[in-house]
Amino acid sequence: MLYPIHGRRTAAILLSVALFLPLTACSGNSAPDQTAASSGPAASASTSSAVSSQTESPSPVQEPDQSAAGGSASPSEVPAPDLPAYDFSQPAPEREPVDNSYFEDAAFIGDSRTDGFLIYSGIGCGKNLTSNGLSIFKLAEKKALTINGTQYTLLEALALEQYGKVYLSLGVNELGYYDDEGFYRSYCEAIDAIREIQPNAVIYIQGLIPVNETVIAQTGGRTYLTNDHLRVYNDLMRQAAQEKQVVFLDLYSEFVNEDGELPAEASKDGVHLRSDWCKQWLAYLQTHTVDYDALYPGGAPAPQAPADEITENGSASS
């Protein structure tokens, strides 16, 4: 089984904190506020693991929040590591890039765009669980992969091995459905299913990269592929990520130009990315990683029912 690379480091720091706290209590130097701030096993684990996994990152998530710990500690006091929990309402913040070995225990679930990414980005590893034309609506039922003569859905194929990361990117083929509520529910269900299959994996929801509508029209592409609808789906995916407490990657902002589209030169058909842009996609993934321990210091959240209502602008409300 494969686990996040920082797991051992986190465990070591947790052990250090556990050993250190009794020592400070014996010496009479423990600060009540700090003890309160880390009361309960979840909180204690949260602060410790967040320090261990995020200190190298410049993002707000990784910045120590001294005020939350009750102000600055005196030099004689032991400063309690107290970082805010990961903010699932925001896209993953940028941090120091990882190299491609990070993706050796990653599975990529997606459509033809993701297939192209795995071929042209130069990533060189990662399990390709993609199917041309696949939609989130068919993820659990379409027998899209044949392995050693047996047909599998992508979720069934995902269950054949254990992964440290699962990247999910579906949504473009769904633009013609105009079923926003169904899209949102299907995404929530997909996240639950992936979490059940891969309880130790960081689940990344990859926001949709924009399309270029002019190129699509020029090359005879499907007219329902519009950025207006794509943006609605991106909002829903982001809300699903927040609801289900998984990481959202804002690839839309990475690729959109000043006209609100994918640059025309990025794609031959307005949808599938050329190799240079696949490399840009990879660079984004390398600089937007989050450690499992930082996400779920108290363990992964239990599956929840998705929000019941979708508002008029396509946003979900619970």
Place this chain on the structure above:
Amino acid sequence: MKKKVAAALLALACLVSLAACGKEESPAAWTTADVQSILDSGAFSEELEELDCDTAWMLYRLGDAGLDRTQLTDGAVRRSAGATCEELAVLVFDSEGAAETAKKALEDYIQSQLDSNRDYRPGEVPKLEGKWLDQRGNTLLLVVADDLSAAQTAVDGSK
């Protein structure tokens, strides 16, 4: 003595001539230079992206077919970034047997391309069905093109 020399010369001449015939019957192996000839032929409806041998190795699942990466010694691969199913590959292996194994892997690859594009991009299916997959010695050629006859004409003259 003269008769013996004449007989030996005759035998040698026959051998040389047979060997030459044999060479003529066996077409020249595919080379990476053929890739450029086919690209220049106008066989493809779009500009294809270049792939390296490591990526081709993964794409065609040659490891799953039982080959070792070192057996793929050279190659040139061009492929659509996703707009079409067009692609072109010349793969050079260290043995004829390895090329034979790889040919089966490429047949499976084309079949999977057919399976995944039949509903998604039905317009590409005729190109896949009409693919040109040819083994010559330790080399393989794969062409999935918009105008296959143009590709064939481009290399027929040189073979």
